[in-house]
Amino acid sequence: xxxxxxxxxxxxxxxxxxxxxxxxxxxxxxxxxxxxxxxxxxxxxxxxxxxxxxxxxxxxxxxxxxxxxxxxxxxxxxxxxxxxxxxxxxxxxxxxxxxxxxxxxxxxxxxxxxxxxxxxxxxxxxxxxxxxxxxxxxxxxxxxxxxxxxxxxxxxxxxxxxxxxxxxxxxxxxxxxxxxxxxxxxxxxxxxxxxxxxxxxxxxxxxxxxxxxxxxxxxxxxxxxxxxxxxxxxxxxxxxxxxxxxxxxxxxxxxxxxxxxxxx
Amino acid sequence: xxxxxxxxxxxxxxxxxxxxxxxxxxxxxxxxxxxxxxxxxxxxxxxxxxxxxxxxxxxxxxxxxxxxxxxxxxxxxxxxxxxxxxxxxxxxxxxxxxxxxxxxxxxxxxxxxxxxxxxxxxxxxxxxxxxxxxxxxxxxxxxxxxxxxxxxxxxxxxxxxxxxxxxxxxxxxxxxxxxxxxxxxxxxxxxxxxxxxxxxxxxxxxxxxxxxxxxxxxxxxxxxxxxxxxxxxxxxxxxxxxxxxxxxxxxxxxxxxxxxxxxxxxx
Numbered sequence: 308x309x310x311x312x313x314x315x316x317x318x319x320x321x322x323x324x325x326x327x328x329x330x331x332x333x334x335x336x337x338x339x340x341x342x343x344x345x346x347x348x349x350x351x352x353x354x355x356x357x358x359x360x361x362x363x364x365x366x367x368x369x370x371x372x373x374x375x376x377x378x379x380x381x382x383x384x385x386x387x388x389x390x391x392x393x394x395x396x397x398x399x400x401x402x403x404x405x406x407x408x409x410x411x412x413x414x415x416x417x418x419x420x421x422x423x424x425x426x427x428x429x430x431x432x433x434x435x436x437x438x439x440x441x442x443x444x445x446x447x448x449x450x451x452x453x454x455x456x457x458x459x460x461x462x463x464x465x466x467x468x469x470x471x472x473x474x475x476x477x478x479x480x481x482x483x484x485x486x487x488x489x490x491x492x493x494x495x496x497x498x499x500x501x502x503x504x505x506x507x508x509x510x511x512x513x514x515x516x517x518x519x520x521x522x523x524x525x526x527x528x529x530x531x532x533x534x535x536x537x538x539x540x541x542x543x544x545x546x547x548x549x550x551x552x553x554x555x556x557x558x559x560x561x562x563x564x565x566x567x568x569x570x571x
Numbered sequence: 572x573x574x575x576x577x578x579x580x581x582x583x584x585x586x587x588x589x590x591x592x593x594x595x596x597x598x599x600x601x602x603x604x605x606x607x608x609x610x611x612x613x614x615x616x617x618x619x620x621x622x623x624x625x626x627x628x629x630x631x632x633x634x635x636x637x638x639x640x641x642x643x644x645x646x647x648x649x650x651x652x653x654x655x656x657x658x659x660x661x662x663x664x665x666x667x668x669x670x671x672x673x674x675x676x677x678x679x680x681x682x683x684x685x686x687x688x689x690x691x692x693x694x695x696x697x698x699x700x701x702x703x704x705x706x707x708x709x710x711x712x713x714x715x716x717x718x719x720x721x722x723x724x725x726x727x728x729x730x731x732x733x734x735x736x737x738x739x740x741x742x743x744x745x746x747x748x749x750x751x752x753x754x755x756x757x758x759x760x761x762x763x764x765x766x767x768x769x770x771x772x773x774x775x776x777x778x779x780x781x782x783x784x785x786x787x788x789x790x791x792x793x794x795x796x797x798x799x800x801x802x803x804x805x806x807x808x809x810x811x812x813x814x815x816x817x818x819x820x821x822x823x824x825x826x827x828x829x830x831x832x833x834x835x836x837x838x
Contacts, residue, residue, distance in 0.1 A: 337749035344756045348765060355766050356616050359623040364615040495601040498608050506615035511607060 308413045316413070317421045324424040339427035342386070343434060346379055349501065350438070364505035369445040370533055371503065376438035378500040378525035381465040383435050385473065386428030388466075392420050393473050394490060397480045403569025416559055420470075443532060450532050457536055458528050464548040465524035471555035472496060472520065478555075481562030500525040520547045576671055577679040584683030592691060595643075599692040602639055603699055609635045610706075624770045626798070632706045634767050634796045636696070641792055642764070643692030644685055645727035647734035650677065651751050654738025658833070667830070674735065674822060681731045710797035718804045722791040725811045729787045732818040733758075739822065742829030763789030769798055783818065786811040 328335045353375060357368040366374065396419050399405040408418045443450065450458070473493045483489065499521035507516050516522045527544040530537065588595075610632060617628040626634075654677060657663045666673045696703070737754065740747050759765050761784035768779055768789050779785045790807055793799045799807070 334746065334749070337753070341749050341752045341756070344753060348756050348760055351760060352765050355770050356612065358772075359770060360616045360620065362618075363612070364618070489597070491598070491601055495604045498605065499611075502608070502611055503615075506611050508614075511611055 313413065313417055313421075316418075320422055321424050325426065328426045335427055338425075339430045342383070342427060342431045346431065346434060346438075349375060349379075364503045366503045366505070367446075369442045370529070373439055373442035373446065373532060374503060374525055374529040375501045376435055376442055377462065377465075377529045378497070379435035379438060380432060380462055381469055381500070381524055382497060383428050383432040384462075384466050385469045387425050387432060388428075389420050389470055389473065390428065391423045391425050393477045395423075397477045397490060400480045400566065401484065401569070405566065406568050409566075415563065416474075416556065420474075439532075446533070448532060454531060454536060457541070458531055461528035461531060461541070461544055464544050465528065467548050468520045468524050468551050469493075469497065471551040474555040475558050478558045478562040481565045496521050497524075520551055523547050577675050580676050580679040581683045584680035585687065587680075588684045588687040592687070595688045595691040596694070599643065599688075599695045602642070602692070603695050606635060606639060606699075624767070626767075629706045629708045630796065630798075631767065633708050634792060634798065636703060636707060637792045637796050638764055638788060640689070640692065640696065641723070641726075641788055644689035645723060645730055645791075646685075646788070647681070647730040648684070648688070650681055650684075650731060650734040651737040651747070653677075654735060655741040655747050658738070658741040658829075663833070673826070677735065678731055682727075685727065709795065714801055714804075715794050715797070718801070718808065719791055719794040722786075722794055722804070722808060722811060725808075725815050726787050726791050728815050729783055729811070729818060732815070732822050733783065733787065736818065736822050736825060739825040739829050742825070742832050758784050758787065761785060762787050763792065767793070767798060769793070780807070781810065783814040786814055 350372070353368065353371055356363065357371070361367070363371060396405065399407070405419075408415050411418045473490070476489055476493050479489055496519060499515045499519075502522065504516055504522050504526045507522065523544055527540045530540060613628065613631055613635075617623060617631075621627055623631065663673065666676065733754075737747060737751050740750060744750070761768070761779050761782055763785070768776055768785065771779070779789075786807070790799075790811060794804050794807075
């Protein structure tokens with residue numbers, strides 16, 4: 308299959324998702340509201356902490372808002388484009404419905420990852436972007452077009468990294484079977500992307516800054532807007548993206564070889 | 572009325588929850604990571620100052636450790652969902668025919684589940700204790716235990732009854748999952764799980780004291796960790812008892828109203 312074919316299938320799936328969402332409008336509004344309120348809760352935490360302090364690891368309130376906003380954009384994009392697909396993948400591996408994807412004439416990973424789109428997640432991408440714009444405005448930053456493009460590309464890298472982590476955790480189902488709740492580890496890990504890199508010390512720094520890609524996904528794009536482009540940081544992000552994406556695809560394929568379907 | 576049947580429900584709940592020991596264990600392990608997030612965030616916020624809101628870093632960290640233990644001992648996990656499923660699948664019909672109170676039946680299972688999840692949550696905390704113990708500072712006044720324990724029991728009642736009420740909404744709505752998660756966000760803030768409520772502006776704190784959420788997590792934790800004094804604890808217990816009774820009445824009302832709408836199908 309050519310790239311254009313995948314794109315055509317994805318567009319058809321997207322159209323189907325939109326139609327489906329419009330059929331259950333109340334659900335759409337409720338879930339968009341749920342995500343929105345949770346984002347507000349996280350912003351409230353920043354407000355409360357900064358009511359009592361001027362800086363967290365050298366980051367001012369609006370710099371922190373820019374950081375958290377960046378992390379939110381990445382997470383909302385993940386929720387909008389892949390979360391449901393990967394969540395259902397874990398369930399399908401357990402039940403054997405995963406066969407359905409293997410029987411399709413395309414790359415199983417692409418087929419599995421692009422089946423559905425969640426409009427409520429995507430609706431909140433706009434809210435997350437608004438948070439970032441608000442922070443930029445409050446900080447008096449005037450990013451150049453180049454910096455904005457770089458920022459967008461870095462957010463793209465962040466999405467790929469998040470996707471890889473999620474894919475690895477979900478692929479563990481191939482080995483663990485009924486280990487429900489394993490997807491929760493993704494959210495636990497990504498909580499750390501809302502913290503500035505400088506706050507991590509000792510073991511925490513080794514684990515979350517260097518070993519696991521939690522901090523890099525939000526800190527590098529936010530830093531680009533606040534302090535300008537740093538080639539070293541960009542290289543770091545790019546390397547992390549390549550390493551984790553490759554590793555995730557490897558784990559998925561290894562899992563695929565283990566998949567033995569389910570009875571009947 | 573015999574309580575033997577609820578004792579059996581409790582024992583069955585104990586067994587069925589031990590089956591899920593790995594789920595609880597994994598969940599408890601993840602919450603240790605959340606604790607790490609809390610330690611890093613607040614550790615950085617305290618840099619350059621010894622006190623925030625009148626409490627030092629270790630007092631604040633102790634608050635979050637106790638909140639974590641509380642969540643596993645008294646927090647409602649998916650009771651709302653289970654009740655909702657009972658109603659949707661018609662499993663509830665069997666309780667209408669038998670001399671058993673559905674609330675007490677569910678509550679017995681809830682107590683069993685929290686006993687299992689609470690003890691399992693202690694394991695990762697015990698493993699992490701060498702790292703945590705320097706940060707744990709608990710006041711040693713006796714009244715904090717004698718008032719804290721009833722506050723904790725009533726908090727468990729409030730937690731469960733709110734979950735029960737949400738579960739009963741299934742009589743009216745087909746899908747309640749979004750309501751539950753929305754309410755969870757409110758509980759997370761107003762129950763003091765996101766940050767100690769006393770760090771909020773005074774007017775906000777005063778309002779929250781009149782809401783049930785304050786009493787489902789923050790209140791017992793604040794008593795144990797020294798964030799409120801004896802007089803506030805006593806008046807708090809009075810408001811908490813009011814909420815227990817009020818929520819039980821609401822639950823009963825929804826149950827009788829809901830059953831009127833309920834149609835039992837099949838056999």
